[in-house]
Amino acid sequence: MKDRFSLLKQNVLITGGAGFLAKFHIQALIEKKANIFIIDKNYEGLIKQKQKFSKYKNIYIFNCDITNKKELFKINKNILNRFKKIDVLINNAFNDYKIDKKINYVKSNKIDIGINSWHNDLEVGLTGALNCIEIFSKSMLKYKKGVILNIGSDLSILSPNQNLYNHLKIKKPISYSVTKHGLLGITKYFATLWAKKGIRINTLSPGAIELNQDKKFKEKINELIPMGRMCKAYEILEIVQFLCSDASSYMTGQNIVLDGGRSVW
Ligand SMILES: NC(=O)c1ccc[n+]([C@@H]2O[C@H](COP(=O)([O-])OP(=O)(O)OC[C@H]3O[C@@H](n4cnc5c(N)ncnc54)[C@H](O)[C@@H]3O)[C@@H](O)[C@H]2O)c1
Numbered sequence: 121m122k123d124r125f126s127l128l129k130q131n132v133l134i135t136g137g138a139g140f141l142a143k144f145h146i147q148a149l150i151e152k153k154a155n156i157f158i159i160d161k162n163y164e165g166l167i168k169q170k171q172k173f174s175k176y177k178n179i180y181i182f183n184c185d186i187t188n189k190k191e192l193f194k195i196n197k198n199i200l201n202r203f204k205k206i207d208v209l210i211n212n213a214f215n216d217y218k219i220d221k222k223i224n225y226v227k228s229n230k231i232d233i234g235i236n237s238w239h240n241d242l243e244v245g246l247t248g249a250l251n252c253i254e255i256f257s258k259s260m261l262k263y264k265k266g267v268i269l270n271i272g273s274d275l276s277i278l279s280p281n282q283n284l285y286n287h288l289k290i291k292k293p294i295s296y297s298v299t300k301h302g303l304l305g306i307t308k309y310f311a312t313l314w315a316k317k318g319i320r321i322n323t324l325s326p327g328a329i330e331l332n333q334d335k336k337f338k339e340k341i342n343e344l345i346p347m348g349r350m351c352k353a354y355e356i357l358e359i360v361q362f363l364c365s366d367a368s369s370y371m372t373g374q375n376i377v378l379d380g381g382r383s384v385w
Pocket residue numbers: 135136137138139140141142159160161162165184185186187211212213214215216217244248271272273274325326327328329330
């Protein structure tokens with residue numbers, strides 16, 4: 121019987137490919153034997169990411185900022201010249217708001233709740249995602265088959281609980297909320313627009329993923345999660361495989377929320 125989760129010979133492009141979560145997207149795609157193309161503005165990060173998977177030959181890196189359409193057009197041409205088509209796009213790139221990197225956060229005592237980060241966050245998280253959809257869907261439209269996966273967040277459907285960050289004197293900026301909510305709009309828009317053109321588009325919205333966060337933050341967030349713990353990064357693997365492959369062939373316009381039950385409590 122055909123493996124409907126197979127991504128053999130499928131060409132999958134991931135933005136923000138040098139980052140933390142991208143490592144797990146890559147692992148998920150390697151298990152299903154895809155050809156993997158990763159884009160990131162961080163060249164050294166790309167090299168390091170590729171090195172982590174040095175045994176797998178079908179990973180190709182592209183150093184590019186997704187707000188630069190000219191560069192994206194070049195990458196698309198380059199991939200199509202050699203591989204003919206792009207089957208799957210994972211819109212994953214975003215500005216880093218990890219709580220171990222406080223420098224990116226807006227200090228609460230400055231009254232600013234994300235006005236400074238507003239333009240760039242929307243430019244990367246929404247316009248950048250839209251650029252990639254516009255450009256990398258060209259071969260999908262031509263061959264009438266493709267999948268787009270947007271990486272949202274539990275903050276695609278929730279307002280941030282700022283109590284989680286009080287002790288650090290920081291706030292989750294509004295630009296994060298608006299961008300992540302906006303991705304759901306993009307998902308629904310293209311899901312209906314392209315439903316009969318063979319292109320499916322969904323969102324995966326994970327809650328905070330356990331890394332090296334501050335201890336107090338972890339204690340506070342665990343209290344908000346019915347399962348009492350944060351998401352482990354490997355827990356996204358099978359969902360990525362499902363959403364990128366024919367296994368989800370009747371699903372479009374949807375949002376899978378992976379939050380240990382936080383949003384229904
Ligand atoms: N880590 C989490 O706990 C978590 C939880 C929910 C959702 N998410 C989402 O998952 C995605 C990945 O998050 P992550 O934790 O891996 O973050 P990360 O910062 O480790 O990775 C993001 C990557 O995007 C790249 N990037 C940023 N702007 C770019 C641009 N303009 N052009 C090209 N590349 C650009 C960065 O260089 C970085 O390598 C994000 O959309 C994030 O919002 C993460």
